[in-house]
Amino acid sequence: MKYAVEVENLTKKFGNFTAVDSVNFNVAKGEIFGFLGPNGAGKSTTIRMLCGILTPSGGSGHVSGFDIVKEQKEIKNIIGYMSQKFSLYQDLTVRENLEFSGSIYGLSGSHLQKRIKYVMEMAEIGNRENELVKNLPGGIKQRLALGGAILHDPSILFLDEPTSGVDPIMRRNFWELIYSFSRAGKTIFVTTHYMDEAEHCNRMALVIAGKIIAMDSPENLKNSLPYSVYSLTVPDFIKTFEIVNRMTFVFDAAIFGSSIHILCKKNFPLVKELKAALKCNNILNYKIEKIHATLEDVFVLHAGGAK
Amino acid sequence: MKTDKFSKIKSMMIKEFKQTFRDRRMIGMLFGAPVIMMLIFGFAVNTDVTRIKIAVFDEDMSQQSRSFISKFISSGYFIYEKSVSSSDEGTELLDLGEIDVFMHVQKNFGSKVKSGKQTQVQIVLDGTDSSRASVIQAYVNQIASDYSFSFLNDKIKMIVLSRGSGTMRMKGTIQLKERILFNPEMISRNFYLPSILALIVGLITVMLTSMSVVKERESGTMEQIIVSPIKSYEFVAGKTLPFALIGFVDIIVVTVIAIIGFGVPFNGSFTFVMICGFFFILGMLSVGLYISTVSHTQQQAMLSTFLFFIPSILFSGFVFPIYAMPKIFQIITYFNPMRYFIYVNRSVFLKGTGIIELWTNLAALMILSSVLLFMSMRRFNRRFE
Numbered sequence: 001m002k003y004a005v006e007v008e009n010l011t012k013k014f015g016n017f018t019a020v021d022s023v024n025f026n027v028a029k030g031e032i033f034g035f036l037g038p039n040g041a042g043k044s045t046t047i048r049m050l051c052g053i054l055t056p057s058g059g060s061g062h063v064s065g066f067d068i069v070k071e072q073k074e075i076k077n078i079i080g081y082m083s084q085k086f087s088l089y090q091d092l093t094v095r096e097n098l099e100f101s102g103s104i105y106g107l108s109g110s111h112l113q114k115r116i117k118y119v120m121e122m123a124e125i126g127n128r129e130n131e132l133v134k135n136l137p138g139g140i141k142q143r144l145a146l147g148g149a150i151l152h153d154p155s156i157l158f159l160d161e162p163t164s165g166v167d168p169i170m171r172r173n174f175w176e177l178i179y180s181f182s183r184a185g186k187t188i189f190v191t192t193h194y195m196d197e198a199e200h201c202n203r204m205a206l207v208i209a210g211k212i213i214a215m216d217s218p219e220n221l222k223n224s225l226p227y228s229v230y231s232l233t234v235p236d237f238i239k240t241f242e243i244v245n246r247m248t249f250v251f252d253a254a255i256f257g258s259s260i261h262i263l264c265k266k267n268f269p270l271v272k273e274l275k276a277a278l279k280c281n282n283i284l285n286y287k288i289e290k291i292h293a294t295l296e297d298v299f300v301l302h303a304g305g306a307k
Numbered sequence: 308m309k310t311d312k313f314s315k316i317k318s319m320m321i322k323e324f325k326q327t328f329r330d331r332r333m334i335g336m337l338f339g340a341p342v343i344m345m346l347i348f349g350f351a352v353n354t355d356v357t358r359i360k361i362a363v364f365d366e367d368m369s370q371q372s373r374s375f376i377s378k379f380i381s382s383g384y385f386i387y388e389k390s391v392s393s394s395d396e397g398t399e400l401l402d403l404g405e406i407d408v409f410m411h412v413q414k415n416f417g418s419k420v421k422s423g424k425q426t427q428v429q430i431v432l433d434g435t436d437s438s439r440a441s442v443i444q445a446y447v448n449q450i451a452s453d454y455s456f457s458f459l460n461d462k463i464k465m466i467v468l469s470r471g472s473g474t475m476r477m478k479g480t481i482q483l484k485e486r487i488l489f490n491p492e493m494i495s496r497n498f499y500l501p502s503i504l505a506l507i508v509g510l511i512t513v514m515l516t517s518m519s520v521v522k523e524r525e526s527g528t529m530e531q532i533i534v535s536p537i538k539s540y541e542f543v544a545g546k547t548l549p550f551a552l553i554g555f556v557d558i559i560v561v562t563v564i565a566i567i568g569f570g571v572p573f574n575g576s577f578t579f580v581m582i583c584g585f586f587f588i589l590g591m592l593s594v595g596l597y598i599s600t601v602s603h604t605q606q607q608a609m610l611s612t613f614l615f616f617i618p619s620i621l622f623s624g625f626v627f628p629i630y631a632m633p634k635i636f637q638i639i640t641y642f643n644p645m646r647y648f649i650y651v652n653r654s655v656f657l658k659g660t661g662i663i664e665l666w667t668n669l670a671a672l673m674i675l676s677s678v679l680l681f682m683s684m685r686r687f688n689r690r691f692e
Contacts, residue, residue, distance in 0.1 A: 106315070
C-alpha cells in the first residue's frame with residue numbers, strides 16, 4: 001500500500017447542493033497534503049467523509065487501505081482528527097480532557113500518563129494542567145486540541161483549518177509542530193484558506209466549489225503558470241487597475257494589497273507596452289517590476305479565470 | 308493496550324459527573340427543582356374542599372332555622388361569611404365571588420318543621436369550579452339529611468316515650484357508617500406527593516440526557532467522539548448512567564421528604580418502587596436520547612422536553628382522573644410510562660400493595676421502556692455512525 005489516503009470520484013450532496021463534486025486525489029505516506037480553498041469549497045466536507053463523520057453520496061475513499069464506508073472501525077484507531085470547531089471540553093481541566101480523550105481510545109495506565117506528559121510538553125501547558133480549558137489562552141488551546149488529536153499516536157492526522165483564529169506567530173509555531181509530526185513519519189492532511197500556509201505543504205490541491213482545479217507541489221504550481229507576473233505600484237491603484245484591466249495584452253490583473261499584479265503571456269515585452277499605455281492615460285508616477293508568481297496568483301487565476 | 312470492557316463507559320461516566328456538578332444550572336435543576344416541587348405540592352396545592360364561604364338569608368329567624376344553620380358552621384367545612392336580607396343580595400355576593408354558597412331559609416321553616424310538614428331550603432352554588440361545587444353539594448346534602456334524620460329520630464323517641472312504652476322497639480332505619488381506607492383523612496397531599504416522585508424523576512432524566520447530548524453536539528466535542536473508536540452503546544451508557552443514578556437518588560430523597568417532612572404514609576415495599584423506578588427511568592432516558600437526536604441546540608432540547616412532558620403529565624392521571632377522559636384519550640394514557648409509575652407510587656405509598664396487585668403496571672413499564680430504548684437507539688445510531 002503506497003498511499004495513506006486514496007480518493008476516487010468522492011462526492012457529497014446535501015439535497016440539491018453538491019458540496020464535494022467527484023474529487024480524485026492520493027496522499028502519499030508521510031506527506032503533508034494541503035487542501036486550499038475558500039470557505040464553503042467543500043474542504044471540511046471532504047475531511048469529514050474521510051474521518052467517518054459523513055457518509056459519501058458517491059465515489060470511494062480509502063484511508064490506510066481501509067474503506068471509508070465499510071471499514072470505519074479500523075480507520076478510527078489509526079487517525080487523529082482536529083475539527084474546525086474547538087473540540088475540547090471547556091468545563092474540564094487540561095488533564096481531565098486528555099485522560100478522557102485517551103481513555104476513549106483505549107489508552108490506560110502508565111502508557112496513557114506518558115502520552116499525556118508528552119502532549120502537555122508539546123502544547124506548552126507548563127503548570128496549568130489543572131486549570132479549566134476555558135481559562136487557557138487561544139494559542140495554547142489550539143495546541144492542546146492538536147495534542148488531543150495525536151494523543152493516541154495516530155499514523156494519519158486530519159487537521160481541519162487548524163490555525164483559524166490564531167495569530168501569525170502562533171501559526172508559525174503550529175506549523176513547526178506539524179513539520180515535526182511529518183518528520184516522525186506521520187501523514188498529514190490539512191485544510192486551510194491561508195495561502196502562506198499552503199506553501200508549507202509538500203503537495204496541495206486547489207479546491208473551488210467542490211472541485212479540485214489544480215493539484216501539485218506549491219513550487220510546481222507556481223512554475224506551471226504560463227504567464228509572467230509583474231507588480232505595478234502606483235498611488236491611485238484603483239483607477240489604474242480599471243485601466244490596466246482593459247488592456248488587451250493583460251491576461252489578468254488583480255489587486256494585491258496596494259499594488260497590482262499583472263499577468264501576461266511569457267516573453268511579452270510588458271514593461272515597454274505598459275509604459276506607453278499608461279502614458280496615454282496620464283499615469284506617470286509608478287513602479288513596475290517582474291516578480292515570482294505566488295500561490296495567490298495561481299489561485300486567483302484559477303478561481304476567477306481570465307478576465 | 309488492553310483495557311477492560313467497561314473502561315470507556317466508566318471514563319464517560321466520570322466525565323459526565325464532573326461536568327454536571329460543575330454546572331450551576333445543572334445543580335439547580337437537580338436539587339432545586341425537586342425541593343421546589345415538593346414544597347409547592349406539599350404546602351400550596353390543596354384540593355381539599357374546606358373553608359367554604361357561605362352567606363345566609365334567614366327569613367324565618369326561628370330557633371329551628373338557627374340550629375339548622377349552625378349545623379353547617381359547626382361542620383368545620385363552612386365559614387359564615389355574612390347574613391343577608393334578600394335573595395338578590397346573596398346572588399350578588401356570589402357574582403362578586405365573595406362567597407361560594409348562598410342559603411335561603413324560607414319563612415315558616417321552623418313552624419313547618421315542628422308541625423312535621425315538608426319544607427324547603429334553597430341553596431345556590433358557585434359552579435365555576437365544577438369539582439369543588441360538587442363536593443360542596445355533597446356536604447350540604449349530608450348536613451341537611453343528618454339534620455332531618457336526627458330531628459326525626461328525636462321526634463319518634465318523643466312519641467314513643469309519651470306513650471309510656473319505653474320497651475317498644477323502633478322501626479329500623481338505615482344509617483350509613485363510612486370508613487375510608489388508604490387515605491382516611493382524605494388529605495390531597497397524600498395523593499399528590501407520591502406522584503411528584505414520577506414527575507421529578509422523569510423531568511430530570513429527560514432534560515439532563517437530552518441537554519447533555521445536545522451540548523456535545525453544539526460545542527463540537529461530539530465530532531471528536533464520533534471519530535474515536537468508542538461504540539455508540541458505550542457512549543449512550545456512559546452518558547445516561549450518571550443521570551439514572553441521579554434519578555435513583557431523587558427517588559430516595561423525595562420519598563424521605565414525603566414521609567418525614569409531610570407525614571405521607573408509606574405502606575408498601577420500597578424495593579418495588581425502585582424496580583418500577585428503574586424501568587421508568589430507562590424509558591425517560593430513552594425519551595431524552597430521542598429528543599437529543601431531533602434538537603440542535605440546548606434551548607430546543609429544553610423546549611422539546613416540555614413538549615413531551617406537558618401531555619405526559621396531563622395523560623398520567625396526576626391531576627385529571629383518567630376515568631373521566633373520553634375513551635380515545637384513555638387509550639392514549641396506556642402508552643404513557645408516567646401513568647404506570649404514578650399509579651404504582653400511589654398504590655405502594657397509600658395502599659401498601661406490591662407486585663401481586665401491580666404486576667401489570669410493572670410489565671407495561673418494562674414493555675414501554677424497551678420499545679422507547681429500541682426506537683431512540685436506532686435513531687441515535689443513524690446519527691452517530
